[in-house]
Amino acid sequence: xxxxxxxxxxxxxxxxxxxxxxxxxxxxxxxxxxxxxxxxxxxxxxxxxxxxxxxxxxxxxxxxxxxxxxxxxxxxxxxxxxxxxxxxxxxxxxxxxxxxxxxxxxxxxxxxxxxxxxxxxxxxxxxxxxxxxxxxxxxxxxxxxxxxxxxxxxxxxxxxxxxxxxxxxxxxxxxxxxxxxxxxxxxxxxxxxxxxxxxxxxxxxxxxxxxxxxxxxxxxxxxxxxxxxxxxxxxxxxx
Ligand code: FPP
Numbered sequence: 001x002x003x004x005x006x007x008x009x010x011x012x013x014x015x016x017x018x019x020x021x022x023x024x025x026x027x028x029x030x031x032x033x034x035x036x037x038x039x040x041x042x043x044x045x046x047x048x049x050x051x052x053x054x055x056x057x058x059x060x061x062x063x064x065x066x067x068x069x070x071x072x073x074x075x076x077x078x079x080x081x082x083x084x085x086x087x088x089x090x091x092x093x094x095x096x097x098x099x100x101x102x103x104x105x106x107x108x109x110x111x112x113x114x115x116x117x118x119x120x121x122x123x124x125x126x127x128x129x130x131x132x133x134x135x136x137x138x139x140x141x142x143x144x145x146x147x148x149x150x151x152x153x154x155x156x157x158x159x160x161x162x163x164x165x166x167x168x169x170x171x172x173x174x175x176x177x178x179x180x181x182x183x184x185x186x187x188x189x190x191x192x193x194x195x196x197x198x199x200x201x202x203x204x205x206x207x208x209x210x211x212x213x214x215x216x217x218x219x220x221x222x223x224x225x226x227x228x229x230x231x232x233x234x235x236x237x238x239x
Pocket of ligand 1: 083186
């Protein structure tokens, strides 16, 4: 029986964030180049986006390229950028068919021209879709976004008050609710500069499974664990 049947449909998270880690090690363990792992990883992106749309997750935010990833060898950076373009071009039809909106967070203007243009095209074509939003974090980091927000706040002469809600409205993620659940694959136990502000009260789920092996049933397992967590937001839950 699929773990899907065990899910409480009333407790599906609105927003799931994922750190898709372990592509390189997965490929290496098979004696293949790292890029092979990224290619297999794209298949999981596709599957999990469809699963999220199917079960009613409204926002899926994926850490696809961090501001720190530029330090990887040029051939790997190029391969990731090429993969991004080919994936968007290939998957646009499926996004349209599934009524999924594509959005991005991060400084995408600094990506190679082809990747940037492909993203603009994808975002523009899917902008009216409203079943689910797939957010790709590209040339993104949490600290980058926070510093950017502070700069914009400083420039805003009409701003007379500042609180957490107002601050949030200056972030790249302003139009999304905070994720209820963060999933990180491949056994690393850290946030790696991802959604630092937004994950304040999120449930964190870490698994040893590497991203290319993280399939539908693995996701349901994470969701089941999330549904069994006691979320108190700093308060107490009295039965
Ligand atoms: C981490 O694995 C993965 C990345 C830095 C990139 C993730 C990218 C994809 C899954 C493909 C592109 C995505 C889209 C949306 C088209 P790693 O390389 O850090 O693996 P390692 O920790 O084993 O070295």
